[in-house]
Amino acid sequence: MTAAPIFDLEVVQKEMAELRSENLYLKEQLAWFKRQIFGRKSERTVSDLNHEQLELIGLETTQTVSEEQIQTVPEHKRRKPNRNGQDAIKLDPDLPVKTTILDIPEEEKICKETGLSLVKIGEEVSHKLAHEPGSYYVKEIIRPKYASPERPEAGITTAFLPDSILPKCQADDSLLAEIVTQKFANHMPLYRIAEQMGRDGVGISRKLLSQWVVRCGLALKPLYEVMVRFILEGENVFIDENSVKLQAEEKCDTAYI
Numbered sequence: 077m078t079a080a081p082i083f084d085l086e087v088v089q090k091e092m093a094e095l096r097s098e099n100l101y102l103k104e105q106l107a108w109f110k111r112q113i114f115g116r117k118s119e120r121t122v123s124d125l126n127h128e129q130l131e132l133i134g135l136e137t138t139q140t141v142s143e144e145q146i147q148t149v150p151e152h153k154r155r156k157p158n159r160n161g162q163d164a165i166k167l168d169p170d171l172p173v174k175t176t177i178l179d180i181p182e183e184e185k186i187c188k189e190t191g192l193s194l195v196k197i198g199e200e201v202s203h204k205l206a207h208e209p210g211s212y213y214v215k216e217i218i219r220p221k222y223a224s225p226e227r228p229e230a231g232i233t234t235a236f237l238p239d240s241i242l243p244k245c246q247a248d249d250s251l252l253a254e255i256v257t258q259k260f261a262n263h264m265p266l267y268r269i270a271e272q273m274g275r276d277g278v279g280i281s282r283k284l285l286s287q288w289v290v291r292c293g294l295a296l297k298p299l300y301e302v303m304v305r306f307i308l309e310g311e312n313v314f315i316d317e318n319s320v321k322l323q324a325e326e327k328c329d330t331a332y333i
Contacts, residue, residue: 097192097225104196122171122214165205165246165284167214168277174206175216178235185233187224194222200234205278206248212278215248241295242288252292255285 185194198221206215222233241249258264264272266285273280307313315332322331 093225094192097195100195101193121173122167122169166279167205171277172211172213173216174213175218177218177220178237179220180222180233180235185222187227187230189230190224190226192224192226194233195225196220197223197232202237204248205246205251207251207254212251212273212276242291245288245291247288252288255288256292259289 186192187194200219200221202217202219204215204217206213217237219235219237224230241252245252247255255269258269258272259266266282266289270280270282270285317332319330319332321328
């Protein structure tokens with residue numbers, strides 16, 4: 077008569093948890109590869125995205141306020157700005173959507189404490205209005221989120237968003253570069269730039285364009301200072317010697333820009 081085998085319940089439960097984790101991870105991988113092979117990518121348009129999707133991380137939302145409100149806070153009163161939707165961006169429903177997936181390296185998908193595979197628990201989706209020569213499109217960035225099934229307190233792991241000249245801005249760097257080039261290199265005023273974009277199915281107010289230009293100027297100030305220092309260190313400095321009239325106390329003086 078042989079003795080019945082003794083099973084370690086803790087070991088069995090751990091093996092089952094590892095198998096469930098691996099099974100879920102493989103299912104997520106299979107679903108992702110199916111989307112890459114059979115799913116639509118560049119054929120997607122703005123009409124495929126609902127309003128909530130366009131308000132995810134990476135887009136500043138604009139709320140419409142019917143009248144000026146006063147918010148009471150300790151020791152003083154603060155006025156809320158009266159926003160009437162002028163800062164909202166209106167997009168053509170047929171504007172294409174191009175998707176990019178930013179994932180973490182494979183070696184980071186393993187929990188360092190337990191050695192188990194991290195489980196994909198969702199995605200971070202960002203949208204930015206981008207530009208390429210001759211057209212506009214919505215850049216969609218998907219970043220899978222991972223967590224350890226055994227150590228939820230370890231938090232969530234996801235890839236970092238690429239650096240941008242204006243963090244948390246609705247406009248991609250490619251669009252900001254186009255606006256700045258049109259204004260300063262092609263000498264187009266912002267209202268004409270807004271009209272031109274409107275004909276291409278992108279409605280952006282001149283006020284919002286102006287804010288982006290100012291913020292770009294502030295962000296590029298360190299580069300400007302380096303360029304000035306580089307110019308002044310040269311042997312010859314060339315300037316525009318066309319004079320202009322400068323209002324003084326008694327009469328106009330001659331000045332130079």
